[in-house]
Amino acid sequence: MNYSGIDLHSNNSVVSVIDETDRVVAEKRLPNDLAKILAFLAPWRAGMAGVVVESTFNWYWLVDGLQTAGYVVHLANTTAIKKYDGLKHSGDETDARYLAHLLRLGILPVGTILPARLREVRDLARKRMQLVRSCTSHILAVENITARQYGTRITSNQVKRLDEHAVDQMGLPDNVALAVRANVAVITTLREQIAIVERRLQKEVARHPDYVLLTTVPGIGQTLATVIMLETGTIERFANAGNFASYARCVDSQRMSNGKKKGEGNTRNGNPYLCWAFIEAANFAMHFSTEARLFYERKKARTNSVLARKALAHKLARACFHMLKERKPFDVTRCFA
Structure with a gap:
């Protein structure tokens, strides 16, 4: 049996294949091109026990592609993996081999690979959180501006009700008013997008038990x-x-x-x-x-x-x-x- 470990990076991957004695039978750095990675693994496909992919920010395309090609894929939980600190030299190749080694021993800490459809909805919920955080930062910016200008800050609900006319009525210096208008414009846009995302999320999850x-x-x-x-x-x-x-x-x-x-x-x-x-x-x-x-x-x-x-x-x-x-x-x- 063979075991493969893939050290995944933003623009390339180191693919290593080892046998049951931990001997490296193939190893190469490849661009992040699914066709080239599949072609490299093809000679060992029949005896491949599994492929380990490092859980990085960009693993979706690789894991989905390998699974579609028929490989048994494992997503390594990188936060739970600790390498031996006594190594004098280590690199991407040793990282890829180590992933395959852990899989061979049956002690690989793994993460859950959710179906692509569920990941899409989950990531949309995460996008909503990102938009809300961004919107909050702009609301706080307006609150801080008013505190600097007047000595007291207005509330977040008051900021959300601001528009072009309301900013003009605040009596702010021209440059300060321009800054507030910029924040208000972004807040308005973000709140519109948040509402759109929330409607889609509600449609997706409302009937789920x-x-x-x-x-x-x-x-x-x-x-x-x-x-x-x-x-x-x-x-x-x-x-x-x-x-x-x-x-x-x-x-x-x-x-x-x-x-x-x-x-x-x-x-x-x-x-x-x-x-x-x-x-x-x-x-x-x-x-x-x-x-x-x-x-x-x-x-x-x-x-x-x-x-x-x-x-x-x-x-x-x-x-x-x-x-x-x-x-x-x-x-x-x-x-x-």
Whole structure:
């Protein structure tokens, strides 16, 4: 049997093929051209146990192309892979071989390869978040300008209602008014695009059973339910609630020895979008659920507000796992028992 590892870069890839004794039988740096990579792998296709692709920002085209060509493809979880630090020399070739080596040994940390259709919708939700962040930065810019000019800042809702005429009525110096108009124009455009994206997302997810279940959780509305559903994928890929909460970055990272904390593990290993969603859900749940508020207050009394909010997010993440696994609506009594 042969095993292949591909060290993927922005414009080229190093493709390595090893045999069952870790001997390199083929290796070459190729441009990011699917046809050339497939042609290079073709002589070993019959005995190829699997191909490992590094999980970088641009893996979609390569993984989809290899799968379409009939290869068994694995997406390496790069944040969970640590190489031996004693090597005097390493490069792209050794990285590609190491991926294939881990696959041969059966100890390769892998990520989930979602179907292309689900990835499209998930990435659209991420695009919405990007647009919202950009819009918020321009709103804050207008607030800061008014604070500098008047000594007090206007609210974000007031900024959202500004138009060309309203800016003219603010009595700002010409150059300052031009800056505000620029911000307002961008805010208007971004809000229009956000509304378009949100309508498409709602059309895509509204009838999904997981989405319907998630909206029964206090603190989780349309936006958060969409993010959690799309970033989670299929709940069956998680063995238990602890694994899901860890993936959502809702658990502590500690390295313990003799009962003492000696450091932390890889805190970045997980999904940052799920982490954000459950923290936001915790913030809203405190306002809309008496049980959630009481749970938060009990934790806060023993720790602090930050840890209490994190504990509530962890509680909601575990509750969502059980709810999606059992296909039952949210049970507040069970969650905060």
